Amino acid sequence: MPPQTRRTAFPKVVIERDTESEESSSDEEEEENDVEGKEEEEDEEEVDEHENGGTIEEVSAPKKKERTPITISLKKVCKVCKRSGHEAGFKGATYIDCPMKPCFLCKMPGHTTMNCPHRVATEHGVIPAPRRNTHNSLDYVFGRQLRPNIPTIKPAFVIPDQVNCAVIRYHSRRVTCLEFHPTNNNILLSGDKKGQLGVWDFGKVYEKTVYGNIHGCILNNMKFNPTNDGTVYAASSDGTISCTDLETGIALSLMNLNPNGWQGPSSWRMLYGLDINSEKGLVLVADNFGFLYLVDIRSNNKVGEAIMIHKKGSKVVGLHCNPVQPDLLLSCGNDHFARIWDMRRLEAGSSLYNLAHRRVVNSAYFSPQSGSKILTTSQDNRLRVWDSIFGNLDSPSREIVHSHDFNRHLTPFRAEWDPKDPSESLVVIGRYISENYNGAALHPIDFIDISTGQLVAEVMDPNITTISPVNKLHPRDDVLASGSSRSLFMWRPKEKSEIVQQKDEKKIILCGRAEKKPSKKFKGESDDSDDDILSTKAKNAKAKRPGPKSTPRNLKGKR
């Protein structure tokens, strides 16, 4: 059965309107209001009388069509557009958009997120693939080696939708990247904004190490050494590449772009994109000025000169080597492009293809198995999919509207492939926009079938109230790791979580700090441990608290 579309059980809020303000955004909540014990009064608040926070606001004719004189109003004003007559912000757990602004989801004017067509049915605005069969240079050069053999029947998707274990206050700054160990199934690496590198054995939940002296600031990307999985490479905004031995924590610095230290922001170079080309024995990194650097893995020496691969002065945030064809490289960055390169001919302006986006491209990945698809995450709130790099690359096969806005305080969202999915269609990405789940404003992690644009599942947990921009699916197991603010979470499918729980109860743990208001009972207890891991009992106790009454439902879109 197809996945259900999201229900729209939002509390009804009547927005008080000005005479000239146009459409209301809230008048079509008719179906299936199972709201039994709603805490917020949904029946229209009179803004004026009993709210003591009313501000005296001068509406001083900023709009041309507005009536001339200065009027003084006691009404609350919208904190977004500063006009009176409506208010933006949270009403309970539901966010009310400012109707004067374009939709926060799809960025189109004329409606708000509440009634955006993309919210009701995710596949609504998906642009279908133009099934053209043209030949391009990629086809000519790489076609024979790369031509995929993708099975036509999709297997059922297995969604890790239950928090299995979690660590909180592990990092002292927000998590920026995650990486599963290539051979040890229970090791997760995490990088943070401070430059710290975490090694977590989530099999033995309490075993974790933090290496704090490798980088001075943001750890932007990391990758295991394919020839020695005891070491990882990392690129940091401190301008260095590190190669760290995970056992000893001893880090080698392969490159330092700021040998003379801080000379001001215009000269400070930061490293963002990173990948490894094991066939060629190269570490590839890219900086914030548009340049790509190659480092030889064996000698640790720079190979050749830096090459400008994106607009001069713009950040190159992502690099990805094709998993099948080592001569193909994909890059993306702040110049609104993802670019495909031939490693044998790397020079400024020589990209094979330039994939245009309307905003910054947070990530661009080849598909993990065949390497023939491309998936990008752009700050225009759209995922873009190119079904075949041998097809027409002038426009994406699909654009999927999804809420993953840029926010300077959040790690940029990146849609990640499920490396286990043979059909190369399942993708995971955190959601920015919140939704009211039984009275709690939660930000789910979305599983999307990029072949159709359908939302396969949205997973969330009442204990995770923060946004989860960083997500990674396990290369072999049905496990999802997510980084949400400073916390790490591991998810497993419900059935498997229960099995684990019976076997080893200690593994089912939750952490208190992710909650806005930890219950007092457990707050004290968690304070004296330094890792803030709570037990099953804590979870159960918390479940009794007012608020989310039950674990919010998940959409099980298996087929």
Place this chain on the structure above:
DNA sequence: AGCGGATGATTCC
């Protein structure tokens, strides 16, 4: 509980 701070892309001049 309410506030400040950290801080990046974009637009405007």
Place this chain on the structure above:
DNA sequence: TGGAATCCCTCCGC
């Protein structure tokens, strides 16, 4: 071209 203003469903700690 570059600096200032703006954007405005963050999150944490005081």
